[in-house]
Amino acid sequence: MANNKKMVNEITSMDVDFAKWYTDIVKKAGLMDYSSVRGCMIIEPYGFAIWENIQSILDKEFKRLGHQNVSMPMFIPESLLQKEKDHVEGFAPEVAWVTHGGSEKLTERLCVRPTSETLFCDYYKKVIQSWRDLPKLLNQWVSVVRWEKTTRPFLRSVEFNWQEGHTIHQTAQQAKDETAQMLNVYADFCEKVLAIPVIKGLKTDKEKFAGALQTYTVEAMMHDGKALQSGTSHYFGDGFAKAFDITFTDKNNKPQYPHQTSWGMSTRIIGGIIMTHSDNNGLVLPPQIAPDQVVIIPIAQHKPGVLDAAYALKERLSSVCRVKIDDSEQSPGWKFAEYEMKGVPIRLEIGPKDIEKNQCVAVKRLDREKIFIALDDIETRIPQILEDITAQMYDKALKRRQEMTYTATNYDELKALSEKPGFIKSMWCGDRACEDKLKEELQLTSRCMPLEQEVISDVCPICKKPAKHMIYWGKAY
């Protein structure tokens, strides 16, 4: 297609301008385009195919764990949004308001959902009477709207696609277990599927979700050392149940408040994939979510037998991976650059000499390593290489994160390290004042208190009071 005939060197180098590098990849790999609606993006076919692969893997896992999908309205009446005090305070300033339907002015404004806790609570209240009705383990794949001022493709947009899981349980412990379980689902998905190492941890009260008692997060480090919050899992206790007057009769026939959770992952993770793995030649996609895992490029395709061999290869591979063939008139060189830009994990070359030797050549997008494969072994070797690539990508990202993670034991160290890209580990007293001070003076925000705590020192490096937690600081998207 004409508008894809871009040369690789059109991408800005990430060392020159990281933000420009990012948007170049997003645009030139065909992931998204800007729309006429401020802050809303168009996810193009190649970008959406990545999202569909993400959806398919996560959805299967949610269902395996007993969750069911539903569809809630996209509108929330203002009075419903206002029922839980913290929640409305957090979200009301950034919602879009529908005031007219057709030519009529509405008697009550409706906001376009920024998240759907209030709608689920309204539903729970109708359908939950007894302990037999619990738990309800629900999820929906929808888009939500938050009226952000500054937007960036995938990372922050007025409308974005996500899944939001909402569950309700008899006991606080059951809800806590669900919160922990779904955090692990996100962490495993990031690490094993997307090859993105994450830190699992608890958000501070300042950074937690509006209305939650606890927000757990998986935090990833991008190429430039900044953090991306990649998925969150919230424990609500019975706060929403009380605000919405949701009760159930327990086994002793006594009324009780149930306990709730919610958890979400969004198209933002596509930004995380780009900023974790990609390079100056374009996108590098983790094999499991790549729309095409292998692209076959015939070499000297006009020569007898080459195209037939390429088609035969595609036919055989299509039972073990997602494979396409590019038999267009473009030169092999053009095709190499094109599929490097698009991040296809393996390029498979086959030409007259390969056919003679009964082999083909796999070139890994990640590091351009060439692997000669006997044609007889193709169905076993390709899936192995795809798996190896995922492991290699993970190791590479983990190594970078380790190299860019520093430890601070006093304020001077915090200050010096805040100038460097990366994460800073330190202890923390737990006081909001210290957190605010770091934000104001060093532009550092708390990322999370990791579940795997270490003892770095005895005191908070900011106020020197006794330390309560180990915490990660950083700059975030």
Next chain:
Amino acid sequence: MANNKKMVNEITSMDVDFAKWYTDIVKKAGLMDYSSVRGCMIIEPYGFAIWENIQSILDKEFKRLGHQNVSMPMFIPESLLQKEKDHVEGFAPEVAWVTHGGSEKLTERLCVRPTSETLFCDYYKKVIQSWRDLPKLLNQWVSVVRWEKTTRPFLRSVEFNWQEGHTIHQTAQQAKDETAQMLNVYADFCEKVLAIPVIKGLKTDKEKFAGALQTYTVEAMMHDGKALQSGTSHYFGDGFAKAFDITFTDKNNKPQYPHQTSWGMSTRIIGGIIMTHSDNNGLVLPPQIAPDQVVIIPIAQHKPGVLDAAYALKERLSSVCRVKIDDSEQSPGWKFAEYEMKGVPIRLEIGPKDIEKNQCVAVKRLDREKIFIALDDIETRIPQILEDITAQMYDKALKRRQEMTYTATNYDELKALSEKPGFIKSMWCGDRACEDKLKEELQLTSRCMPLEQEVISDVCPICKKPAKHMIYWGKAY
């Protein structure tokens, strides 16, 4: 679950009150619930699982035909909606308007998409330059909003889920071929998957989509003789391209306007499934989209060996169909009623006597026919029976439609037949005046001019001018 402990006889008989029968099934089978937002519904897990099966089958077919999914914004700026005159006239009166973002008044109102032609055109204009960029074959699965005054579950709601396909082509013929192809996809899906016989035809100018040159439809007849428009495929010519100034350079390097289509099917079809197949005992689901195709009910499950045999059955069947087991404490009679209500196509009973005889008993939801199956044959017999059920459901619905389709050759016949439930075939001169007259005097609307035309008479039975088309009249949802 407590709130599912409803008895079958709580359903209103369809002969007593068809509308009440419909909403009873919708509610009691657990398909949907009402929300606090006027006219917006909650699709509950069982209803949404049906929609997911519909999505999965249609999406696969769309992709097989070369379509790709995308995600467009949910908002349309007012100026964009207004670009195509007929389109805005049709939709502006029924859209929801966003006027405020957070606390700010917007400089331009945004409507929540009622359909997305204008957004796709805005995108096409950016990405189409040459004939090499065509065709674009796109689709999205989203919800849209139309500010309807009167709403009914699935059939008409302010917000509804659908897919909207949007394609753009070099020539009018290519766009016409696409329109015809997608009409056939819908017709085949209705008939072969949902067992709903449909009439393929062209809408009159009065009934066509706002902005289309031609709207094709698949029309189905419900139990009560009313029509349900079940899917539509629109041919736009170059009208939208001209309004949005979308051009491409052809192979001779000359600028040309491209030609467009759109096509959609919505959750409304779930209403169609209910009103085509269900009965006074509840839902009857076509096997291919039933969330559970088989429910195993152990008989005398406390007796030794019964539960083990039932679990073994489930294990074996799960490779050939969607199967669940109900080993709860409820009585078999309660379970029979429950899964009849939920429309599970086959109930499989297994008890001590069956085990002795090395058999089980399949009972078809459709007609309660009992089929004894040797346990050895279970993996081959069950898929066969599921196929048979689909065919039987289709035949039954087709027979009803045939019996309730009448022919009129003059106005008196039209008038007499308009009192009966069902479709009326007649000739038509093609004039809007005659169509308006039937609507006003007999409350009949045109359903479609079927692709399979017959010659019923030479003149229009309304005005007696020469007939141009054979047409179906009816009352519609």
